[in-house]
Amino acid sequence: MSYLKIENLVKTYNKTEVVKKLSLEIKKGELMSFLGPSGCGKTTTLNMIAGFLDVDGGKIEVDNESVQHLPPNKREMGMVFQNYALFPHMTVFDNVAYGLKLRKVTKVEIKRRVQEVLEMVRLSGFEKRYPKELSGGQQQRVSLARALVIKPKVLLLDEPLSNLDAKLRQQMREEIVEIQKELGITTIFVTHDQEEALAISDRIAVMFEGRIEQVDTPADIYNHPETDFVSQFIGEVNRVRGKVLEVYENNKCKLFFYGSEQIVSIHSKQNSEIDFFIRPEKIQILTSPSNKGDEIKTIVERKMFLGPKTRYFLKIEDNHIVADISNTMINPNDIHQGSNVFAIWKPEDLLPSRKGR
Amino acid sequence: MKKKRLPSFVLNFSCLLIYVFLLAPIIVVLLSSLTTTEYIVFPPEGLTFRWYAELLEHPEFIHSLLLSILVAFLTAIIATAIGTLASLAIVRYEFKGKEAIVQLVGSPLLIPSVVFGVALLQFYSWIGLAASPLALVIGHIILTVPFVVRLVVASLVGFDRSIEQAALNLGAGPFKVFLQITLPIIKSGIIAGAIFAFITSFDDLTVALFIVSTDVVTLPVRIYTYMQYQYDPIITSISSIMILFTIVLMIIIERVLGVGKIFSSKNQ
Ligand SMILES: Nc1ncnc2c1ncn2[C@@H]1O[C@H](COP(=O)(O)OP(=O)(O)OP(=O)(O)O)[C@@H](O)[C@H]1O
Ligand SMILES: [Mg+2]
Numbered sequence: 283m284s285y286l287k288i289e290n291l292v293k294t295y296n297k298t299e300v301v302k303k304l305s306l307e308i309k310k311g312e313l314m315s316f317l318g319p320s321g322c323g324k325t326t327t328l329n330m331i332a333g334f335l336d337v338d339g340g341k342i343e344v345d346n347e348s349v350q351h352l353p354p355n356k357r358e359m360g361m362v363f364q365n366y367a368l369f370p371h372m373t374v375f376d377n378v379a380y381g382l383k384l385r386k387v388t389k390v391e392i393k394r395r396v397q398e399v400l401e402m403v404r405l406s407g408f409e410k411r412y413p414k415e416l417s418g419g420q421q422q423r424v425s426l427a428r429a430l431v432i433k434p435k436v437l438l439l440d441e442p443l444s445n446l447d448a449k450l451r452q453q454m455r456e457e458i459v460e461i462q463k464e465l466g467i468t469t470i471f472v473t474h475d476q477e478e479a480l481a482i483s484d485r486i487a488v489m490f491e492g493r494i495e496q497v498d499t500p501a502d503i504y505n506h507p508e509t510d511f512v513s514q515f516i517g518e519v520n521r522v523r524g525k526v527l528e529v530y531e532n533n534k535c536k537l538f539f540y541g542s543e544q545i546v547s548i549h550s551k552q553n554s555e556i557d558f559f560i561r562p563e564k565i566q567i568l569t570s571p572s573n574k575g576d577e578i579k580t581i582v583e584r585k586m587f588l589g590p591k592t593r594y595f596l597k598i599e600d601n602h603i604v605a606d607i608s609n610t611m612i613n614p615n616d617i618h619q620g621s622n623v624f625a626i627w628k629p630e631d632l633l634p635s636r637k638g639r
Numbered sequence: 640m641k642k643k644r645l646p647s648f649v650l651n652f653s654c655l656l657i658y659v660f661l662l663a664p665i666i667v668v669l670l671s672s673l674t675t676t677e678y679i680v681f682p683p684e685g686l687t688f689r690w691y692a693e694l695l696e697h698p699e700f701i702h703s704l705l706l707s708i709l710v711a712f713l714t715a716i717i718a719t720a721i722g723t724l725a726s727l728a729i730v731r732y733e734f735k736g737k738e739a740i741v742q743l744v745g746s747p748l749l750i751p752s753v754v755f756g757v758a759l760l761q762f763y764s765w766i767g768l769a770a771s772p773l774a775l776v777i778g779h780i781i782l783t784v785p786f787v788v789r790l791v792v793a794s795l796v797g798f799d800r801s802i803e804q805a806a807l808n809l810g811a812g813p814f815k816v817f818l819q820i821t822l823p824i825i826k827s828g829i830i831a832g833a834i835f836a837f838i839t840s841f842d843d844l845t846v847a848l849f850i851v852s853t854d855v856v857t858l859p860v861r862i863y864t865y866m867q868y869q870y871d872p873i874i875t876s877i878s879s880i881m882i883l884f885t886i887v888l889m890i891i892i893e894r895v896l897g898v899g900k901i902f903s904s905k906n907q
Contacts, residue, residue, distance in 0.1 A: 334807070354804070355808070355811055358810075359808060360808070363805060369806070380809055380811075425805075429808075429809075
């Protein structure tokens with residue numbers, strides 16, 4: 283079923299493991315993102331898959347054939363580099379045609395395929411230009427075309443958009459997904475931009491310190507993070523602490539949060555303290571207390587207008603949290619700095635921390 | 640405080656002065672080779688190509704010119720090959736004794752060439768290598784490799800190796816990558832190195848003086864020894880030929896390889 287299979291991959295530099303027994307399976311035609319902070323081993327892993335780095339342990343299989351012993355020029359993988367890595371002494375046409383020439387494709391066929399792929403990346407008419415005569419976005423498109431034209435088994439993209447400005451990034455990433463889906467090409471997309479990963483991926487592998495923390499669809503990564511690292515790395519979170527007042531059957535507990543009580547689905551012991559993460563947009567604000575007793579009294583420390591929503595900085599006892607409220611729900615002019623307001627959240631939106639439980 | 644810019648004619652004028660200073664000796668030599676007098680004089684008196692015709696009476700000058708060209712040519716090719724490979728090793732690999740090799744390669748630039756000539760003479764007589772074009776070529780290679788290394792290293796530093804990875808990734812073997820990607824990109828550094836090597840060898844006098852024998856005499860040595868006994872315009876006519884040869888060579892290289900910015904500091 284899986285097309286690209288990585289098993290217990292290890293890379294060691296000067297006795298420090300920078301990739302630690304990494305395993306991952308990617309389905310044919312899938313767009314998988316590697317997402318993680320700087321230095322977590324994304325590029326290292328990608329370079330091992332492409333063959334630029336020797337593996338210090340583990341296996342890489344493509345279509346059930348192990349490739350980790352093949353040199354990079356025998357792996358049939360298409361790579362797009364962060365800095366484009368175009369051949370400066372060749373025209374756009376020759377850059378794109380390079381892989382085909384090596385494969386001894388006929389001249390007529392080369393011409394046809396180069397034109398086809400240049401059309402796909404919307405660069406028809408640029409054949410005779412040299413890389414230095416192109417903008418960053420255009421260079422990136424040439425680089426993509428050059429990798430795609432050889433019909434690689436796997437497309438590897440290492441932070442392909444990080445040198446482009448925000449607007450162009452967004453436009454390019456949509457183009458990349460469109461082409462990727464059209465060709466049905468198995469793709470790994472390295473990024474440290476979580477919004478980018480959430481927007482384009484079929485699945486995301488969140489990496490941290492040489493390990494994969496979680497592999498899931500963007501929605502599951504966001505809504506059901508499995509580790510503290512994923513909770514904190516993806517999106518923004520507040521940390522709140524609750525104390526278990528009562529333990530019920532079927533894994534439910536009554537918890538005490540800063541003067542309010544809530545029933546939460548969690549397995550725990552009486553009197554233990556549990557940390558939870560909750561996202562700013564999952565917190566609601568009330569200007570007067572509800573009658574259910576689940577609201578928490580807070581003081582508005584500061585507010586920040588963000589266009590469609592407003593971010594409120596709230597103080598709960600000695601804890602600080604932020605809440606993002608849509609301006610159509612609450613008019614920001616109704617809430618002032620120093621006002622007393624009430625925060626509420628749904629128990630199911632609490633993401634329990636794995637630590638200190 | 641506002642910085643005042645110098646008017647541009649000051650810049651232009653100082654450039655002109657520098658050019659005049661650099662080119663004046665060459666022009667003096669070229670013009671005085673046309674004199675009708677029996678002795679060298681500037682400005683030339685009258686105009687004649689007689690001294691160029693006279694050269695034909697002195698076939699030893701022509702022989703020496705050909706020898707110099709041969710030696711310079713071989714030196715340039717071999718020194719460029721060695722220097723380029725050494726540069727690749729120095730820039731791209733970490734190995735034991737690397738620092739020592741870097742210093743060693745650069746050392747001929749620090750040693751006065753007279754000292755180097757004496758050393759070479761001693762060494763050759765010790766290993767029993769007689770004066771020959773080969774002996775000259777070896778000496779000149781040692782002399783010129785540092786220039787090649789300097790220039791090629793400069794073009795390799797800042798070379799983005801992901802460009803080579805991209806070629807590998809597209810299916811080119813390491814040798815193809817070197818020939819089709821690396822070499823064309825560092826071409827200007829290599830050619831500049833080769834030109835430097837050629838010219839350094841072509842006009843070397845000091846080192847050659849120690850190696851030549853009666854039948855192996857390079858042109859600079861020939862001119863130098865001739866001048867010790869005679870001082871007629873044959874000297875200036877053969878010198879002019881040397882200058883013109885160098886200029887023609889540069890023009891050919893420029894035309895054939897189409898590298899307008901060989902000596903510019905920036906690559907590509
Ligand atoms: N040649 C090397 N020698 C020693 N350590 C290295 C080498 N290359 C990478 N590392 C280390 O390996 C770790 C992973 O590096 P890698 O380049 O894979 O990170 P990354 O996830 O791609 O980060 P970024 O998002 O900044 O590109 C880093 O801690 C880095 O310092
Ligand atoms: Mg990286």
